Amino acid sequence: MSDEIKVGAYICKGCGLGERLDCGQLATIAEREGKANLVREHDFLCNAEGVAMIQNDIDNEGVNKVMIAACSRRSKTEAFNFENVAISRANLREGVIWVRPDEDEAQETTQEMAADYVRMGCAEIKYMTLPSSNEEAASNNSLLVVGGGIVGMTAAFEAAAAGYPVTIVEKGGVLGGSAHDEYKRIPESTPYADPEDTGVADMVAKVEAAGNITVHLNSTITKTSGAPGRFSADISTESGSTTTENFGAIIMASGASNYDANQLPELGYGKTPDVVDQAGLEKLAMEANGGPIKRPSDGKEVENVVFVQCAGQRSTKEGHLPYCSGHCCLTSIKQAMYFKDQNPLVDTNIIYSDMRTPGAGGEDFYRSGQKKGITFTKGTVSEVTVGANGPEVKFNDLILDQQVNEKADLVVLATGQIPNSGVDIDLPIATDDDEEVDLDNLVPEVKVESILNLTYRQGPDLPHLKYGFNDSHFICFPYETRRTGIYSAGPVRRPMDMAQAKEDATGAALKAIQALENAKLGRAAHPRSGDLSYPSFRKEGCTQCKRCTVECPFGAIDEDEERYPQFNEARCRRCGTCMGACPVRVISFENYSVETVGQQLKNVDIPDEFDEKPRILVLACENDAYPALDMAAQNGNHYSPFARVIPVRCLGSVNTIWVTDALNSGYDGIILMGCQKGENYQCHFVKGSEIAHIRMSKIDDTLQSLSLEEERVSTYEVAITDIERAPQLINDMAETVERVGMSPFKF
Amino acid sequence: MTDANQQMVEQYRNNFLREVEDNVEEGEWVKMCMQCGVCSGSCPLGPHWDHPPQELFMMIRAGKRDEVLQSSSMWMCTSCYNCIVRCPRELPITHIMHGLAHYAKRLGIAPKNQPTYKFSQKFWDNLTKTGRVNELKLGLALYFMNGIGEGIKTSLKMKDVGLGMLLTKRLSPMELIGGHKCKDTKGLQAILKKAEELEAARIPVAGK
Numbered sequence: 001m002s003d004e005i006k007v008g009a010y011i012c013k014g015c016g017l018g019e020r021l022d023c024g025q026l027a028t029i030a031e032r033e034g035k036a037n038l039v040r041e042h043d044f045l046c047n048a049e050g051v052a053m054i055q056n057d058i059d060n061e062g063v064n065k066v067m068i069a070a071c072s073r074r075s076k077t078e079a080f081n082f083e084n085v086a087i088s089r090a091n092l093r094e095g096v097i098w099v100r101p102d103e104d105e106a107q108e109t110t111q112e113m114a115a116d117y118v119r120m121g122c123a124e125i126k127y128m129t130l131p132s133s134n135e136e137a138a139s140n141n142s143l144l145v146v147g148g149g150i151v152g153m154t155a156a157f158e159a160a161a162a163g164y165p166v167t168i169v170e171k172g173g174v175l176g177g178s179a180h181d182e183y184k185r186i187p188e189s190t191p192y193a194d195p196e197d198t199g200v201a202d203m204v205a206k207v208e209a210a211g212n213i214t215v216h217l218n219s220t221i222t223k224t225s226g227a228p229g230r231f232s233a234d235i236s237t238e239s240g241s242t243t244t245e246n247f248g249a250i251i252m253a254s255g256a257s258n259y260d261a262n263q264l265p266e267l268g269y270g271k272t273p274d275v276v277d278q279a280g281l282e283k284l285a286m287e288a289n290g291g292p293i294k295r296p297s298d299g300k301e302v303e304n305v306v307f308v309q310c311a312g313q314r315s316t317k318e319g320h321l322p323y324c325s326g327h328c329c330l331t332s333i334k335q336a337m338y339f340k341d342q343n344p345l346v347d348t349n350i351i352y353s354d355m356r357t358p359g360a361g362g363e364d365f366y367r368s369g370q371k372k373g374i375t376f377t378k379g380t381v382s383e384v385t386v387g388a389n390g391p392e393v394k395f396n397d398l399i400l401d402q403q404v405n406e407k408a409d410l411v412v413l414a415t416g417q418i419p420n421s422g423v424d425i426d427l428p429i430a431t432d433d434d435e436e437v438d439l440d441n442l443v444p445e446v447k448v449e450s451i452l453n454l455t456y457r458q459g460p461d462l463p464h465l466k467y468g469f470n471d472s473h474f475i476c477f478p479y480e481t482r483r484t485g486i487y488s489a490g491p492v493r494r495p496m497d498m499a500q501a502k503e504d505a506t507g508a509a510l511k512a513i514q515a516l517e518n519a520k521l522g523r524a525a526h527p528r529s530g531d532l533s534y535p536s537f538r539k540e541g542c543t544q545c546k547r548c549t550v551e552c553p554f555g556a557i558d559e560d561e562e563r564y565p566q567f568n569e570a571r572c573r574r575c576g577t578c579m580g581a582c583p584v585r586v587i588s589f590e591n592y593s594v595e596t597v598g599q600q601l602k603n604v605d606i607p608d609e610f611d612e613k614p615r616i617l618v619l620a621c622e623n624d625a626y627p628a629l630d631m632a633a634q635n636g637n638h639y640s641p642f643a644r645v646i647p648v649r650c651l652g653s654v655n656t657i658w659v660t661d662a663l664n665s666g667y668d669g670i671i672l673m674g675c676q677k678g679e680n681y682q683c684h685f686v687k688g689s690e691i692a693h694i695r696m697s698k699i700d701d702t703l704q705s706l707s708l709e710e711e712r713v714s715t716y717e718v719a720i721t722d723i724e725r726a727p728q729l730i731n732d733m734a735e736t737v738e739r740v741g742m743s744p745f746k747f
Numbered sequence: 748m749t750d751a752n753q754q755m756v757e758q759y760r761n762n763f764l765r766e767v768e769d770n771v772e773e774g775e776w777v778k779m780c781m782q783c784g785v786c787s788g789s790c791p792l793g794p795h796w797d798h799p800p801q802e803l804f805m806m807i808r809a810g811k812r813d814e815v816l817q818s819s820s821m822w823m824c825t826s827c828y829n830c831i832v833r834c835p836r837e838l839p840i841t842h843i844m845h846g847l848a849h850y851a852k853r854l855g856i857a858p859k860n861q862p863t864y865k866f867s868q869k870f871w872d873n874l875t876k877t878g879r880v881n882e883l884k885l886g887l888a889l890y891f892m893n894g895i896g897e898g899i900k901t902s903l904k905m906k907d908v909g910l911g912m913l914l915t916k917r918l919s920p921m922e923l924i925g926g927h928k929c930k931d932t933k934g935l936q937a938i939l940k941k942a943e944e945l946e947a948a949r950i951p952v953a954g955k
Binding site: 304345347349355366367370371373375376377378397399400404406 | 758759760761764778779781782801802805806808809811836
């Protein structure tokens with residue numbers, strides 16, 4: 001095949017397109033205006049015959065760029081999947097005939113709409129090239145697991161069992177992590193009735209038995225660089241020796257630390273040894289080893305124990321944890337059983353505000369605790385004081401609505417977990433002599449050392465999602481972090497117990513394997529899985545402004561010695577936020593660039609001001625807003641015939657030049673539709689929508705310099721379910737344009 | 748249990764719970780309540796109870812022996828079984844209520860002026876005499892439960908219903924003298940006596 005570009009435009013007449021539209025006119029437009037080398041109409045393009053026709057043109061006519069004017073790009077993706085050619089789609093079905101009434105008076109504008117989409121499709125394809133496979137693609141099958149606790153060990157032997165060599169780096173001297181300090185664990189199998197052996201020894205044996213797991217004890221990671229498929233990590237031992245190894249992907253399993261109960265003097269901690277936290281009780285239980293548990297102060301056998309749930313947790317008080325640590329209710333039940341199983345006459349009172357027992361067996365275990373005679377009291381503890389014979393718990397019984405002062409031999413505080421997530425790279429760097437900097441975080445401050453020591457431009461550790469946990473979205477993208485190829489699992493990701501942590505570890509191991517396999521092929525990881533395109537930049541044009549390196553939501557871009565951006569394709573998720581950020585527009589993907597979108601909007605026919613036919617440009621996020629519009633069309637929700645919708649990878653990829661160009665070309669209104677931003681963001685690329693909103697808030701200057709009304713450009717958060725609202729937003733803009741008048745920039 | 752200090756010590760201990768488990772019918776279920784409150788919300792008479800079932804269960808666990816057993820609450824139960832049907836933990840709540848009432852009665856600390864308490868006694872006496880419920884006598888006993896004046900007033904109020912029942916042969920005036928009985932009244936009495944002995948061996952009745 002020659003390098004010559006040959007565009008084939010195919011116009012489908014199926015699904016009512018033939019009846020509703022003058023397809024002959026569309027074909028003429030594709031040929032005359034779209035400059036397609038070959039134009040064909042077909043009655044049913046997505047059937048075997050239609051597809052064969054296109055394939056035949058590719059094989060025998062030299063067509064290497066295909067423009068399909070039919071249904072939405074989200075439909076018939078399998079039928080219209082041609083190899084080795086670039087493809088663009090003009091959305092005539094969901095974008096035109098389904099959003100317009102089938103009436104004679106609407107016919108003219110509907111046809112114009114279709115004609116514009118054909119022009120846009122032809123313009124886009126001209127500037128698209130087929131993504132070539134990534135030159136950077138690197139292959140390395142080994143996994144690095146950071147942390148040798150329950151999570152790390154599980155991830156290691158699960159990945160090892162799948163045939164991938166694993167290296168565990170553990171800070172401590174033994175494997176097992178915090179599970180080592182537990183007497184027994186919450187049961188993980190039916191009938192979920194009694195505490196079980198922790199199983200740490202078995203797991204350690206399993207790790208040792210697996211041939212392809214290397215364990216570095218007393219070691220930390222002092223440097224991590226690279227990208228999926230070619231990570232390089234410096235593993236340093238306590239004694240100071242350092243080895244450098246290469247890995248394909250990384251699993252962050254650094255676990256959690258216990259909340260410092262010394263911050264709870266009101267609950268008596270530190271005032272008497274008979275108030276302990278859950279870790280303290282595990283210690284007592286281990287010392288008792290099946291015998292009666294004795295209280296620390298005088299060695300008296302405990303006859304009455306009170307558990308205080310949510311101690312320093314789920315509270316907005318300063319120094320408290322704002323979140324629920326997820327395991328403490330089950331842990332308290334387990335610990336109350338230590339007493340009840342040994343002697344049923346020991347009184348155990350668990351004072352809770354909400355009993356939360358997650359997991360398959362949670363409810364069974366709770367019930368088992370009740371059967372064993374543990375008293376569950378819904379109440380709030382205000383104070384634990386030290387009485388003559390031991391601690392006294394002051395609480396308000398919320399069922400009986402009474403103040404109680406209960407005497408106990410021992411009080412156990414259910415304090416929470418704090419993730420070992422390293423440095424919060426989003427915080428301003430506090431210097432030693434500037435200790436009063438209010439970091440505005442609710443998590444109590446502990447001296448933080450970096451865990452991964454990444455050499456990334458954006459910081460040495462994984463970005464935090466919330467409360468210091470490393471994740472990118474608890475619900476939509478579990479295990480994903482905002483650093484491609486590094487997956488977090490266990491309580492560093494979100495608070496959890498041992499059983500959940502194991503499941504988590506397995507999931508993260510699977511993700512890590514996917515990441516290194518993707519890296520081998522130069523493909524993107526989630527959410528644009530399999531995408532081969534990657535950003536490149538024109539070095540001559542770069543002004544080293546660093547916006548791309550700062551704004552990349554995934555920290556994929558570093559800076560080289562000359563301070564130019566250095567793209568690490570394997571870390572890239574292909575959202576295009578860098579492309580949107582670049583003020584000199586030198587960043588582009590092969591099949592998605594400033595030109596592919598810019599040429600689309602420039603090729604729309606802008607009628608004369610006096611035609612009363614405004615043009616509204618809609619830049620819609622392809623993940624949520626564009627599907628919402630497609631679904632609106634499927635539901636028959638009509639919208640203004642003056643809208644021209646262009647899907648974008650992420651609102652973050654919207655370069656303000658598109659808005660400026662559109663305004664200069666005479667568009668009357670511009671709508672940007674992205675995903676929900678902020679704390680409960682829904683953006684597939686985490687920050688894209690947020691960044692776009694910030695950029696667009698500054699578009700007013702452009703509007704002012706053009707003497708245009710501010711209402712002409714609006715940015716919205718649109719959810720995939722907004723099938724009524726999304727068309728309404730377009731109609732609202734049409735009304736706005738009617739009100740403020742046509743743009744004077746029509747030539 | 749008047750000593751406040753003593754009460755405090757005993758609170759939230761399992762003593763009373765164990766007592767309930769040992770002596771109250773279905774009492775071993777009390778500890779399984781998870782305080783969701785569905786029973787209290789489902790009870791048609793709920794607003795009239797001093798302590799709805801879920802609260803009673805918590806009081807038992809909190810060791811409030813006197814308050815529970817002297818309460819009129821469980822006497823308010825009409826056995827509609829709404830709570831049993833709805834309890835997510837499948838507690839036989841109605842049965843526990845009756846069990847608690849029964850236990851309080853045996854201990855002699857049930858509220859004696861509670862109408863249900865009185866009626867229950869009258870029903871029992873009426874039934875055990877002949878082995879059959881004498882509805883006419885039971886009805887009249889109920890009307891005159893609180894004295895002659897109120898009895899006459901209630902009787903007059905209900906006279907149309909009574910006459911209607913007479914006409915449709917739902918009520919026989921002959922029941923006033925003797926009335927129908929089961930075949931072996933003596934045998935029945937013997938059975939009940941034996942049962943009482945067995946029960947007394949288990950839980951001593953107050954005053955005996």
